[in-house]
Amino acid sequence: MDAMPNSTTDDSSEMFARVTWDWFSIVKLTLAIFGILGNALVIVVYIKKLRHSNSNQLIAILAIADLLTSVATIPKPSLLVVPNNTAGKAYCKIIESDVIMWISIVASIFTLTLLSVERYFAVVRPLKHRSAFNKARLRYYVVGVWISAITLNVASFYVTHVSDDNVCVLIWPSPTFQGFYGVTLFIVEFMIPVAVMVVSHFHAIRELKKQADALLARNESQSSPAFSLLRSRRLVIRMVLIVVITFIVCWAPDQIGFLVLNLGGLSPSYFRSLTYRCFTVLAFINSCANPIIYICLNKNFRAGVIKLNPFSARGKVGVSSEEGTATIRLPDGPPTG
Numbered sequence: 001m002d003a004m005p006n007s008t009t010d011d012s013s014e015m016f017a018r019v020t021w022d023w024f025s026i027v028k029l030t031l032a033i034f035g036i037l038g039n040a041l042v043i044v045v046y047i048k049k050l051r052h053s054n055s056n057q058l059i060a061i062l063a064i065a066d067l068l069t070s071v072a073t074i075p076k077p078s079l080l081v082v083p084n085n086t087a088g089k090a091y092c093k094i095i096e097s098d099v100i101m102w103i104s105i106v107a108s109i110f111t112l113t114l115l116s117v118e119r120y121f122a123v124v125r126p127l128k129h130r131s132a133f134n135k136a137r138l139r140y141y142v143v144g145v146w147i148s149a150i151t152l153n154v155a156s157f158y159v160t161h162v163s164d165d166n167v168c169v170l171i172w173p174s175p176t177f178q179g180f181y182g183v184t185l186f187i188v189e190f191m192i193p194v195a196v197m198v199v200s201h202f203h204a205i206r207e208l209k210k211q212a213d214a215l216l217a218r219n220e221s222q223s224s225p226a227f228s229l230l231r232s233r234r235l236v237i238r239m240v241l242i243v244v245i246t247f248i249v250c251w252a253p254d255q256i257g258f259l260v261l262n263l264g265g266l267s268p269s270y271f272r273s274l275t276y277r278c279f280t281v282l283a284f285i286n287s288c289a290n291p292i293i294y295i296c297l298n299k300n301f302r303a304g305v306i307k308l309n310p311f312s313a314r315g316k317v318g319v320s321s322e323e324g325t326a327t328i329r330l331p332d333g334p335p336t337g
Contacts, residue, residue, distance in 0.1 A: 016077035024277045025075040031284045035070025038291030039063040041305065049304030054122075054133050055236060058115040059294070061142055065108035066287040072101030073284055084162045092160045092168035099156045106149035106189055108287070112247060113193040114141055119240055120200035123233055124207045152188060155181055175264060182262020190255040197244045201237065208234050239297040243290055250286035254279040 019025055042063035050056045078096065082088045093099065121129035131137075163169045172178040211230055257279055260266050270276050294301040 015080060017080050019075045019077055021075075024281070027281050028073050028075055028284065031281070031288055032070045032073040035066060035073065035284075035288035038288050039067035039070060041308075042291050042294060042301075043067070045301060045304040045308065049307055050300065054118055054138060055115065055240075057138065058111060058118060058142075061145075062108055062111045062115065062290065065104045065111055066290060068104035069101055069108060069284075069287045072098060072104065073287070081166045082162050082168055084164075084166060088162050088166075092162055093157045096168040097156050097160045099153050102156070103146075103149045103153050106152055107146050109189060109193050109247070109251075110145040110148060111142070112243065113196050114145060115240060116197040116200040116244060119237055120204050123204040123237065152185065170268075179263050182259050185262075186255055186259040190251065194248055197247075201241050201244065204237050205241075208237065235298070239293060242293055242297065246289050246293065247286055250282050250289070254283040 040063075043060055046052075046056055046060040046063070076095075079088075079091060082091060082096075118129075118133050121132055125132075159170050159172050161169055161171050172181075208230065215224075215226055215230065257266070257270070257276065261268075261270055295305065
């Protein structure tokens with residue numbers, strides 16, 4: 001908070017501290033706008049132009065989570081004086097804590113992890129993929145992702161309070177609990193997802209190479225359906241892998257900093273430091289980077305974007321055989337039912 005008066009005031013115009021438009025707020029607003037527009041575009045293209053395959057659905061759900069994160073990133077004024085009543089406590093626990101933003105961030109991480117696992121099954125275990133990722137189970141997985149994201153952020157409601165000075169503060173039951181919570185979040189929200197993503201892509205890429213070598217050994221024509229399917233899977237794996245790498249690069253500094261803070265290695269003033277702001281900006285970049293990756297690396301998505309343009313010539317936009325399909329969709333390997 002930017003200021004704290006000595007007493008409450010009845011003037012509603014002085015209830016909120018104005019947003020200070022420094023470089024940090026301007027960058028946050030800029031990233032929020034790009035994130036909202038880019039992820040909204042992904043969702044619209046999915047609804048109108050893309051085949052509703054497993055990977056496409058997960059990409060759209062990832063875009064929804066990133067869209068919510070981008071909306072929550074928009075700088076907002078803060079209460080100068082927080083009343084110590086039900087409304088004030090709700091303000092601290094929901095608005096000032098940015099818990100909705102953190103729920104959507106965790107949901108984005110888990111959705112990306114699920115997408116990596118889905119691609120692993122599609123490439124390495126295609127027969128098992130049919131049953132493991134049918135429509136009903138995919139819905140359960142997505143619901144589980146969001147329930148998990150909410151559960152992991154429940155502690156925010158428990159430790160956020162209104163102080164005697166009428167400001168929002170974090171009060172931990174003990175340093176031990178804070179350290180335990182910080183380590184748990186780091187492991188569950190970052191280390192495990194990163195490990196699953198890396199292992200999934202390692203095995204998928206290795207399997208694709210083995211399949212390519214087998215086709216070459218049989219002197220299979222590179223224009224054959226088998227090679228086209230292989231190429232399609234490789235392109236999707238490459239795109240998802242770049243999304244994963246972007247996530248790791250953007251979020252690792254912030255996650256490590258938060259872990260060190262909860263272990264007592266940093267003081268609460270860390271949240272006001274230049275280092276924290278730079279790490280935060282880098283993390284928020286992730287929410288608006290994915291649509292750019294889709295446009296750059298997936299011709300089906302680019303074609304879908306172009307077809308949304310009312311001035312584009314109908315029927316002129318095609319997808320190259322490199323994508324392994326003649327329709328506007330992401331290739332998904334064998335049908336999953």
